[in-house]
Amino acid sequence: MSVVTVEVGLGDRAYDILIGPGLIARGGELIQQRLPKARAAIVTDENVAAAHLEPLVASLSAAGNVPAVIKLPAGEKTKSFDSLQTVVDDIIAARLERGDAVIALGGGVIGDLTGFAAGIVRRGMNFVQMPTSLLAQVDSSVGGKTGINSPRGKNLIGVFHQPKLVLADTAALDTLPLREFRAGYAEVAKYGLIDRPDFFAWLETNWREVFSGGAARIEAIAQSCRAKADVVARDEFETGDRALLNLGHTFGHALEAATAYDGSRLVHGEGVAIGMALAHRFSARLNMASPDDAARVEAHLRDVGLPWRMADIPGALPDAEALFGYITQDKKVSRGALTFILTRGIGQSFIARDVPASEVISFLKENHAG
Amino acid sequence: MSVVTVEVGLGDRAYDILIGPGLIARGGELIQQRLPKARAAIVTDENVAAAHLEPLVASLSAAGNVPAVIKLPAGEKTKSFDSLQTVVDDIIAARLERGDAVIALGGGVIGDLTGFAAGIVRRGMNFVQMPTSLLAQVDSSVGGKTGINSPRGKNLIGVFHQPKLVLADTAALDTLPLREFRAGYAEVAKYGLIDRPDFFAWLETNWREVFSGGAARIEAIAQSCRAKADVVARDEFETGDRALLNLGHTFGHALEAATAYDGSRLVHGEGVAIGMALAHRFSARLNMASPDDAARVEAHLRDVGLPWRMADIPGALPDAEALFGYITQDKKVSRGALTFILTRGIGQSFIARDVPASEVISFLKENHAG
The missing domain is CATH 1.20.1090.10 (Dehydroquinate synthase-like - alpha domain)
Known part of the structure; x- marks a missing residue:
């Protein structure tokens, strides 16, 4: 099955969404094409990591880019100020610069949180989305809205931060529960x-x-x-x-x-x-x-x-x-x-x-x- | 003495810097001219509040805009994740919307922290700078850099968020220690x-x-x-x-x-x-x-x-x-x-x-x- 590319036309913030099976395992090569020399950090949750982290780490490593991995608990509670601080601190600890890439591997929670962190470390780093749920592939991965929840409401805190690339691996959806x-x-x-x-x-x-x-x-x-x-x-x-x-x-x-x-x-x-x-x-x-x-x-x-x-x-x-x-x-x-x-x-x-x-x-x- | 206006030409993010004596006490009127109907929250520190908060609150109230006041300890330690969370929570608790105004009244620490908070609540609110130190008037209030410190370095976390208006009250500088x-x-x-x-x-x-x-x-x-x-x-x-x-x-x-x-x-x-x-x-x-x-x-x-x-x-x-x-x-x-x-x-x-x-x-x- 071939890969479909959708271009998001936002002038100098334009980017491509690639859609098709097997894209996670090709992450290293596809990121290197667009962001040569960028080092990488992957942010993911424990559930997604079990299913998809290994092929992505292998692919990045094969491209000469051994990534830092930041793993969080799964679930909506992760969209919090505390998790944001953890991700931000870990990205800085990994000594990533503005031109390096922060990769969100997961559903909407991971995507929104990671995009926010990438948007505020060094006032904006390169951001790559690898959405693994249908909702994230068709909604939260397009448009640059990032954010966390406040005790007073959902998504009240965040920034607009467009990704440089979105890889929507349609085969990843086979591991989703039908209800999701x-x-x-x-x-x-x-x-x-x-x-x-x-x-x-x-x-x-x-x-x-x-x-x-x-x-x-x-x-x-x-x-x-x-x-x-x-x-x-x-x-x-x-x-x-x-x-x-x-x-x-x-x-x-x-x-x-x-x-x-x-x-x-x-x-x-x-x-x-x-x-x-x-x-x-x-x-x-x-x-x-x-x-x-x-x-x-x-x-x-x-x-x-x-x-x-x-x-x-x-x-x-x-x-x-x-x-x-x-x-x-x-x-x-x-x-x-x-x-x-x-x-x-x-x-x-x-x-x-x-x-x-x-x-x-x-x-x-x-x-x-x- | 007359007020000088400097225009910062950033297309649809352009804004004016007004420079002259007595601008803090005219804050209510000057903000209302540019942001009619906007409600306001003032973020300041304890030292600046003692010298300048009262005239600003009076001026806003006279313009029909009784502000929320968020007061923080003075000093560089305030440029932290904890203070950021406090300011963000307090702005949300005051039920301010995107079109309302967050006012930074203080030096560089207050300006950088407040601008960051204004940049992330509801993915970006109106922001007004009222710098009270010479450094803040000539440096941190121009250009939209906002941020806080990380334990691993200064200003490593933040966003670019341009103010809608800067009021540089030159009389406020008379209260500064000579060394500052x-x-x-x-x-x-x-x-x-x-x-x-x-x-x-x-x-x-x-x-x-x-x-x-x-x-x-x-x-x-x-x-x-x-x-x-x-x-x-x-x-x-x-x-x-x-x-x-x-x-x-x-x-x-x-x-x-x-x-x-x-x-x-x-x-x-x-x-x-x-x-x-x-x-x-x-x-x-x-x-x-x-x-x-x-x-x-x-x-x-x-x-x-x-x-x-x-x-x-x-x-x-x-x-x-x-x-x-x-x-x-x-x-x-x-x-x-x-x-x-x-x-x-x-x-x-x-x-x-x-x-x-x-x-x-x-x-x-x-x-x-x-």
Whole structure:
């Protein structure tokens, strides 16, 4: 199977995303092509290290670049100030310079944390992403957002720091639990729903092949990266259009918070899946989109095995007012109105700047599981 | 006395530096002009707060913007990961958004730390500098370098984050100890020595008026900011010319490290003063510049009361080899050669990329105090 290259066009910060099987084991050679003479440090977590560290270290060493290895515990708790300090100190202790390369080998947590560390050591070092989850390959590895969590909210602390190269090894996804692959797939479908109706239709037909691997999977990841790269190139620092990428995330984040970020009940991509279905249903309720489109989104999420309504979340949820409270924690409510990503139909999403709070609360009441 | 404005031309990151007396007490109005509706947090240290916090809080409050205040201990130890976390947490706790303003009220330590915090909360908030030391007004407040220290070296962790506005209140300098004012003056003289021979000549004539305050002081600060702004506009991210700003800093940093950053023996600006004199003397020894120019630099530093040779540092210094060790800690030595800022004469400095280590060591031996 051949490797697909997606170029992220950001002027002098432009970079390539390579997508295909076996890229981790070719890391040494591919990094050397772009960053000759750069020494390297790999940041990873214990789970990913067990599956993928050895071939990467071997490949870098074969290219004459024996890397420092910084290994952290797996899980969301690692996106903390403490871990950031550990990574920063270890990179400095390894005596890496600005022109050397910090490699993130892992999922979104490792990518976000490592990118942040690479962005602040010596005011910005070379950064290479090797995302090993579907979510990281199609979302967090494109666009340069890095960060950690604050006790007061997720991703509140970070920088924009673009990688020099992204290697998305599609074979690494074979080691993912099905539930995690599915959760990442929610973000793939999101790109169709934002502004690529043809891609969404293609997914409705081809999703089984995307799940089973092979060329369709590479194609879906490449389309997703292209879609995100287009938005990011238009609005690198999120002052406008980039907000479209939050489709499904307002409801989704509220549900994640309402379930106390308990991954046994709801993981991020599942929250986004339910959030996207709700955003379409809410748009229909506001007479902005056809209820048929909302039904089509719900059907596709159900087909692939993703949750699509609040009732799909195991355990009890807080009531509608409390859910609304989680939404407003996330954003400013000015004069009783909120900003939401809504839609006029499949692939026609837009930024709605004055959604009345009262409509949101009524909608949550109608769609509440309880 | 009128206020002078220096524009830092960085495209969509351009900003103004206002220089003149009484600007702190006008902070509320001046910030509101540029950032209408922005709420504010002030970061300062206990010493500066005693002298300057009240008028600033009053001015902001009068403009309808009651600020959050984050007060830290004074001193270099505050440039730490712990303080960074405190400032970041406090900004988030004050519920400030990206469009709100984080104000640094203080010297270089507060400016560097606060700029870093403003650069990473929500991936970059508005930042306003109100430098209260001469060093901060002419150096750290121009150019967007922010950062903290690592146990392994100074300023190793940080970001480039440009302020939206700098208010350099020249009356605030009247509260500085003379020794601190002098140390800041070393960086003023540096701009003449880098590439403005007329400015250096003007300083030789007018330095007494710069020290006593008034129009000459404002003029010297404005010239310094213009000089630094020119270099920064050419090379925002320090990939080339910006290195010229390190004139005097290679020797200076080594001497600071050799005296264990003990401010009772040597403060940063004094290290730079000795470093600039040594850079000129070393250039003369390498037959690149006239010894007369080195003598002229030494004479001016002596006139204003700054140390200009290693013998001026109280207490014993490590021997020449050990000093050379401190220099190489700071930079890469590739194949026995180092990069230095040298000069062909007053105002004719340049980046020398392959200075033989052996020449540096011989020079240090000849000029050693012991």
